Amino acid sequence: MVVRTEWRLRQQSPRFKPQRRQAVSLTSRWIIGLLTAVYLLWLLVRTVGQPDWLTQLPALVSELLRLVEIGWLATLLVLWGLVWWHERQEAGQRLPPxxxxxxxxxxxxxxxxxxxxxxxxxxxxxxxxxxxxxxxxxxxxxxxxxxxxxxxxxxxxxxxxxxxxxxxxxxxxxxxxxxxxxxxxxxxxxxxxxxxxxxxxxxxxxxxxxxxxxxxxxxxxxxxxxx
The missing domain is CATH 3.40.1350.10 (Trna Endonuclease; Chain: A, domain 1)
Known part of the structure; x- marks a missing residue:
């Protein structure tokens, strides 16, 4: 009964579609922010802390870590770019009164x-x-x-x-x-x-x-x- 009632109410307002994407967008923003914080923390540890185990890694492993850092940074830039694009798209849309x-x-x-x-x-x-x-x-x-x-x-x-x-x-x-x-x-x-x-x-x-x-x-x- 609850499901049918909910469906009927939504059918009465067909001009406005529920914005479930907005909730997903907010969750995604938190996840991207967390990944960004972890990345910055890693850079801080590597450049300021300079733990001994990092300097003792084999050259191949160090090179792989460097590639991971570059890929991580590129991914974050793409994700934040998508968030910005999504917000710009939504801002340009008109809501039906x-x-x-x-x-x-x-x-x-x-x-x-x-x-x-x-x-x-x-x-x-x-x-x-x-x-x-x-x-x-x-x-x-x-x-x-x-x-x-x-x-x-x-x-x-x-x-x-x-x-x-x-x-x-x-x-x-x-x-x-x-x-x-x-x-x-x-x-x-x-x-x-x-x-x-x-x-x-x-x-x-x-x-x-x-x-x-x-x-x-x-x-x-x-x-x-x-x-």
Missing amino acids: LKLEELYNLHPADFERYVARLFRQKGYKAAVRGRSGDLGVDLVLTRQGGKRAIVQCKRYRNTIGPDIVRELYGTLIHEGVSHAFLVTTADISESARAWAQGKPMTLIDGPTLVAIARSLQLSPPSSPKAS
Whole structure:
């Protein structure tokens, strides 16, 4: 029953395909980063530490190690180049503006990726971080100047009250970021908006989210101002 329901919900939003590649891309980035760290550590040990066993290796083995180093470096350059190319390709793609009901019918993880791509089209660097123990942080944004912001995505039907906004503000302080976004498919109560007023927070309700997606269909990607 759960599988059939999930399939039916996805069929209702055929214009947006779940971005499973994004999750793979994030995992790949971690793996490539780990391989890069190991390579740099090896270079540090070989050039600075200069252990005795390295100097005592036969000439043939030393030559093989040198070839492995060159191949390792070339592989890392190719992998990072592919990551860069993938991000450039994704940044140039336009998302279809979904209706409010279509947004609600997305799987929560797909909704987070949809919002992340909207922020990327606005010129932000966006990383999906939603996982167990994430303190309500679904996305981490990086703006010009290196300033960071967090995004909480709420695929809700019921009106968002001030409690959720207060929790997000606490997370903003805990994370030490400069801004927080609340993006939801629901309405946001006046009391919640009043509580957020004057704080470094932006509240985006369902109709506003739909309007943003539509506007991005008509305008080129922009660069966020550093503030």
